Amino acid sequence: MTTSNCLEILLVDDDQDVLDAYHHLFSLAGYRTRIFTNPLSALDFIPIDWPGIVVTDMYMPQLSGMELLTQLKERDPRLPVIMISGHGDIPMALKAVKHGACDFLEKPIKPAELLALITKQLNSRHQYLQQKSSLNKTLTRELIGKSAQVNNIRQVLSEMALLDSNVCIYGESGTGRHNVASLLHSLSARATLPLIQLNGNQIKTISDIENLFTQASQASIILSFPELLSHEIQHWLAEFLLNQERTQSKPIRLITIFSDSPEIYIGEQSLLPELYYIINQSNIELPPLRKRPDDIAQLFHYFLKRSCNKLAKPLPSVDKSYLSTLRKHSWDGNVRELRNVAELFAIGIVKLTGQNRTQSMDQTHSPLDNLVNDYEKQIIEDALYLFSGRVADAANYLQIPRKKLYLRLKKHGVDKKDYKTL
Ligand SMILES: Nc1ncnc2c1ncn2[C@@H]1O[C@H](COP(=O)(O)OP(=O)(O)OP(=O)(O)O)[C@@H](O)[C@H]1O
Incomplete structure (x- = not known):
């Protein structure tokens, strides 16, 4: 049994004959399918992280394929959805892909083409769910707590781990800010690369920061208290990070740590807004233990x-x-x-x-x-x-x-x- 056979294909079409034909095709290929003639019932059925993929028709009376796609993606942005339409409509295909469809096929469907696509998407779904389950295991082991706040942090971390964005972590000392920052690194694609820890009060000159950041290629850097850097150094850092974004090369992932919400430091004028916007692509607040x-x-x-x-x-x-x-x-x-x-x-x-x-x-x-x-x-x-x-x-x-x-x-x-x- 291949990995993709463990997952299901959910088929949505208001035409029972079409559903039966797909069902037959997928069953012959060894795949398990579930069929829905009503897209609203399909919506009710699919939970978050459902182990499968969706293949849907575009025109259905109860809910259009596009609306189904939008609602599925709101609930689970990573769910693969393949759209099928009887009309070769390029703007519609573009719109579907823009809304997160992984592919848009035009009828008449070529079975071999559809099967190849299904296999590819089932494999990538399988890989994603495996990765997520291993992330969740690590998070449950390393980030202890059963409060709603910690559950939420675990959820956010499992999403962020798969991205490479700059993250601000803030909270009182001892709440676990460095623990979360290290977890972010160890769960990321950079896990085997160095993790460098710096403190804003250690960096005194532009050449200090230039040396540290240019030599630390491919690393994750945890920078505690960037508000302690001089404005000149903060300006340099903002430019450096912006340049990374512009050139789409990302040698450094920056994780910053604050004792309070970064907006407070902007209000006090110790943190430059231009730096804040580039370091705060995502943020995590660690509430005090009390x-x-x-x-x-x-x-x-x-x-x-x-x-x-x-x-x-x-x-x-x-x-x-x-x-x-x-x-x-x-x-x-x-x-x-x-x-x-x-x-x-x-x-x-x-x-x-x-x-x-x-x-x-x-x-x-x-x-x-x-x-x-x-x-x-x-x-x-x-x-x-x-x-x-x-x-x-x-x-x-x-x-x-x-x-x-x-x-x-x-x-x-x-x-x-x-x-x-x-
Ligand atoms: N939820 C948690 N699960 C397991 N260990 C935790 C958790 N939160 C904190 N810790 C542990 O508590 C200790 C303090 O955490 P950490 O050093 O990350 O705090 P901090 O907020 O970065 O404070 P400081 O900057 O003063 O070090 C560490 O040993 C860390 O591993």
Whole structure:
């Protein structure tokens, strides 16, 4: 059985005799067919990514072939649709192809010609669906989350992966912007070519950027924070990218990363509109973790399992009340913070609750002052951990003056440096 035999051919024609003739022809060639005399029923039948192709007549009373084509393409732009007409009408053929028909045949049909076309389209549909299913598997494995937002990002990524457009990714730090950018590269046709990561504040002169971009031929480049480039360098970059478009050669695919919607930077005049229009051929917003709480448990289990595997430790059980604590946390550090919490959990340190400490305190029956001290120390440690040892941020988070926090650090013997590496 060839690959194309696994798929179906959906035939639409209001003339039952014609349908029977096609059906006979395709069955003899070993293809499975489905026939519809009413195009509206065919529309109802076809879901997105339907494993097959459509062959339709042009003139039908309920819905014209052109309208059927338009509606099918709105739902599934990649679905191959072959149009057949009794009238040799060149403008109509051109219109059909413009609306996405993969071919336009004129009656009387030459069976060998139709079969050759069908075989070609079934094979390319098969290839596309295989590619999409492998993309979806990779995305489900690498982009964890079950929220509607992450489902949507996976869908967008599977579409973008097959294109080669410049993409803007924006969101707060730790939301997974670089993860998504790397996925875009690894799913693209450039996957075997280099992926270069640059930061806007590293590029100081035109010759810096000229060297980087001209030497990086065929690569994907992830450029974080292009708004930090001088206007002169942004202008150079816009020209470089425009030139690529004009000459239809695309040595570089540029993926840019922002902390906020790029329009904000245009408003602040740190990003040139001329650069924005060429880097923003598509964009992806990564929402903060607090806005997609449905992802928290799944991400936590994913990171916990990964850490336990790395450490060759058995997977600890996670009770429901802890998962509910995680769900309620504000996650200012987004997925990165959650990853750190899961990694600590794997080695028995339970962050964001008094759980580990309370257990040891229960055993020693500490007096009240010790309990309070201990609890204060843990809250401070959690804040330092959250802000990677940055005292000013931790003090701000705890809503106490910085000086007071320093005094507390001294009292509890806590060293901010210990949190820098977490
Ligand atoms: N949905 C996700 N599924 C699996 N891992 C994720 C997901 N989102 C983020 N991560 C992981 O979380 C960590 C932080 O993500 P990433 O570095 O991509 O964040 P970022 O938004 O680029 O922030 P920064 O620019 O500060 O690095 C990485 O280890 C990344 O692999």
